[in-house]
Amino acid sequence: MSQTSLRPAGGDQSSVTRPAPHVPGEPGVWIFLFGDMVVFGVFFATFMYQRAQAPELFDASRHTLNIAIGLTNTLVLLTSSLLVVTAVRAIRLSQPGAAQLMLAGALVCGLIFIGFKAVEYTAKVRAGHIPTENNFYLYFFILTGLHLFHVLIGVGVLILLMTQARRRNLSATRMAVVEGGGCFWHLVDLLWIVLFALLYLVS
Amino acid sequence: MHVTIEKAAAWLGVAMLGGFLVMFWFIAGLIPPMSPALTAEQTARIYSDHGLRIRIGLALMLLFCWLFAPFLALLSRQVRRIEGYWGVMSLTQVMLSVTFPFGFSLCALFGVAAAYRPERNPDVTQALSDMFWFIFVGLVGPLITQVIILAFCVFIDRRQVPSFPRWFGYFNIWYAVLGVPGCAIFLFKTGPLAWNGMFAFWIPLTVFCIWMIVTAIMLTKAVDVEAAERKARAAKREWEPAA
Numbered sequence: 217m218s219q220t221s222l223r224p225a226g227g228d229q230s231s232v233t234r235p236a237p238h239v240p241g242e243p244g245v246w247i248f249l250f251g252d253m254v255v256f257g258v259f260f261a262t263f264m265y266q267r268a269q270a271p272e273l274f275d276a277s278r279h280t281l282n283i284a285i286g287l288t289n290t291l292v293l294l295t296s297s298l299l300v301v302t303a304v305r306a307i308r309l310s311q312p313g314a315a316q317l318m319l320a321g322a323l324v325c326g327l328i329f330i331g332f333k334a335v336e337y338t339a340k341v342r343a344g345h346i347p348t349e350n351n352f353y354l355y356f357f358i359l360t361g362l363h364l365f366h367v368l369i370g371v372g373v374l375i376l377l378m379t380q381a382r383r384r385n386l387s388a389t390r391m392a393v394v395e396g397g398g399c400f401w402h403l404v405d406l407l408w409i410v411l412f413a414l415l416y417l418v419s
Numbered sequence: 420m421h422v423t424i425e426k427a428a429a430w431l432g433v434a435m436l437g438g439f440l441v442m443f444w445f446i447a448g449l450i451p452p453m454s455p456a457l458t459a460e461q462t463a464r465i466y467s468d469h470g471l472r473i474r475i476g477l478a479l480m481l482l483f484c485w486l487f488a489p490f491l492a493l494l495s496r497q498v499r500r501i502e503g504y505w506g507v508m509s510l511t512q513v514m515l516s517v518t519f520p521f522g523f524s525l526c527a528l529f530g531v532a533a534a535y536r537p538e539r540n541p542d543v544t545q546a547l548s549d550m551f552w553f554i555f556v557g558l559v560g561p562l563i564t565q566v567i568i569l570a571f572c573v574f575i576d577r578r579q580v581p582s583f584p585r586w587f588g589y590f591n592i593w594y595a596v597l598g599v600p601g602c603a604i605f606l607f608k609t610g611p612l613a614w615n616g617m618f619a620f621w622i623p624l625t626v627f628c629i630w631m632i633v634t635a636i637m638l639t640k641a642v643d644v645e646a647a648e649r650k651a652r653a654a655k656r657e658w659e660p661a662a
Contacts, residue, residue: 244586251593255622262617347607354610358618362600369596396589 241396242389249403252366256407259362260414263355270351275419277352280345285336286416289329290409296325297405300374304398307381308391315381322401323374326367333364356415363404363411370404373397422646425493429638432490436631438483439523447476449530450624452552452615455608459541462548467537474534477527484523490635491516494569497582497641501572508568515568518561526554552604556614559601559623566595566630580648582641587633594630598623 239246267274303318340346340353347357377397380390444450448469453462466473495516499509533547573581573588601623604614611618 242585244584244589246589247586248589248593251590252596255597255626258622259611259618262611347610351610358610358612362618365599366596 241399242392245392245396245399249399252403253407256362256410259359260410263359263414266351266355273350274352277345277350277356278416278419280343281356281416282336282339283416285332286412289332290412292325292328292332293405293408296322296329297402299325300377300398300401303377303381304395307386307394310384312381312384316378319374319378319381323371323378326371326374329367330364330371333360333367359411359415363407366404366407370401373400422642425496425642426639428489428493429635429642431486432638433632433635435483435486435490436628438486439480440628442476442480442483445476446479447473447530449473449476452556452620453548454615455549455552455604455613459545463537463541463544466534466544466548470534470537474531477530477534480527481524481531484520484527487520487523488516490638491519493638493642494565494634497638497645498569498572500641500645501576501578501582508572512565512568515561515565519565522554522558522561526551526558529554552614556601556620556623557604559598562627563595563598566591566598570595580644582644583637587637590633591630594626597626 299318299322303315303322306312306315306318337357340356345353347354374397377394380386380394383390386394440450453465457465495509495512498512499505502509529547529550533544533551536544570588570591573583573585573591576582600612600618601620603612604616604619607613607616607619610616614620
């Protein structure tokens with residue numbers, strides 16, 4: 217970004233070399249990220265199709281969900297995403313201490329998310345809302361379960377990032393791995409936001 | 420000569436993928452899958468009405484599924500090349516490769532057994548049919564483990580000219596993640612995680628097909644990398660390390 221602002225004002229535009237576009241992480245990681253997004257898109261479409269089959273049932277069941285827990289989890293994940301962005305920046309500036317602290321914070325957020333999910337699942341099952349009750353709860357448990365599976369992978373990724381953050385000068389490959397890991401955590405966050413809207417809010 | 424043989428092994432994998440789809444889908448008619456919610460009588464009726472085509476399709480699979488082996492041998496060899504010796508990763512790859520054709524043949528055996536005696540008690544046919552679907556759709560662990568090892572190998576390959584591009588590693592992780600829902604079929608009789616569901620069957624099947632094709636292409640490229648390496652070694656009169 218800074219190179220573009222250094223461009224001479226009256227200079228010949230064609231001779232100015234453009235900085236190569238920077239892809240966060242490495243191009244390969246986007247095969248996984250986009251691939252995952254496409255499949256979750258199919259999951260969401262399946263849910264919408266099923267919802268259209270029984271709109272009253274889905275709306276009535278939606279009201280039995282605990283929006284407070286859903287919203288808290290959304291905020292927790294958004295905070296963790298912010299921490300990961302800051303951590304990646306700190307790693308780039310060779311500040312291992314700050315980076316590790318931020319990543320530890322993000323990790324705690326991830327664990328809080330898992331904790332709330334466990335509380336929510338337990339409450340739902342206690343109240344008799346199990347996957348076999350109706351299609352809404354079937355999809356609720358499957359979609360949030362698949363997302364929870366991603367959160368668990370993400371926790372592993374954050375631990376990996378913490379081990380990398382300890383190093384002072386990261387090679388280009390390691391830096392790309394760190395950025396790719398950060399992008400994965402953002403994907404986990406993004407999928408949850410869509411899921412939260414789809415399951416808890418859309419009427 | 421062995422470049423030709425190894426590339427043939429890679430393409431044989433793709434050919435067998437096509438063969439599997441023809442045998443299961445068009446001959447046996449078992450794809451799209453029957454619903455797990457059917458009663459024993461309804462299930463038995465399917466096996467007696469379509470008994471002959473099911474038996475022909477699955478018998479062909481029992482005969483030919485072993486042709487997946489050369490593809491898996493090549494895969495294990497390339498993992499061995501990255502590892503540099505017969506270490507844990509390549510040996511695990513070999514052991515799990517052995518289970519791959521057995522996954523197909525075991526499920527096919529239960530399927531032909533279900534279709535073999537249309538006059539028998541429907542409950543027995545249903546039990547055999549369940550075994551067919553459990554093995555065919557639900558036994559995802561071996562392949563997922565293989566794919567994760569492969570991804571790990573791609574990432575740790577530090578040689579000057581790596582056998583596989585790094586995106587192939589991420590691609591394998593993608594496949595591994597999407598293959599996991601298949602393991603949930605034992606808990607559901609309807610919905611997307613049942614053995615005929617979107618998440619447990621259709622998406623894993625699609626992704627498996629894509630994985631076989633992409634992996635075959637990547638293996639042929641890895642064979643080229645290996646051939647070039649061998650040529651450079653020969654020019655420098657270096658001994659090839661013992662395999």
